[in-house]
Amino acid sequence: MAISRLLDRVYDAAGVLAGIAMIAIVLIILAQVGARLLAYPLRGGxxxxxxxxxxxxxxxxxHAFRRHAHIRITILLQALPPRPRLVLDLAGLAVGTVxxxxxxxxxxDLAYISWEIGEVSQGDVAVAMWIPQIAMVVGTALFAVALCHTLIETALTGRGFAPEGDGVLDAAADR
Incomplete structure (x- = not known):
């Protein structure tokens, strides 16, 4: 399905942004270490x-959810026959989506209220709180979409989302 591939690209893009954020953490920490060595403290690092x-x-x-990288206890699912396993998988995806x-x-709502009241951080550098909160909004919204996407995909194909093989790589390769 074209929309499924498009959504997976969006999830991958969010994963790339998460990776960039992790690189930013490393660069900030390195900048702080370098600044300390030069006796010039870096504010707000x-x-x-x-x-x-x-x-x-x-x-x-x-991104992690669609790649089976989240911790998931599948011992019960793997012990069930295929039909009850699918029903339980669909129920879990439905509850997770909600x-x-x-x-x-x-x-x-938190980010909107922060924007509306002009909330700023209490740290060394005053930052409008809605700005860093945007990542939380986008990440959780995309996670909800990914769960719903997977719920619909699982219901339409009849193939459970839970890994059935020896590990997550088997399930990821089957998709």
């Missing part, structure tokens, strides 16, 4: 590294 860590964490959610959508809504 820990603050911006924290924002990048949050961005990396939230933006990686949809929870992720709920979280995305409240993340959006």
């Amino acid at each position: 820990a603050q911006f590294a924290g924002y990048a860590m949050a961005a990396a964490s939230f933006l990686a959610l949809p 929870i992720a959508a709920w979280f995305a809504w409240w993340a959006y």
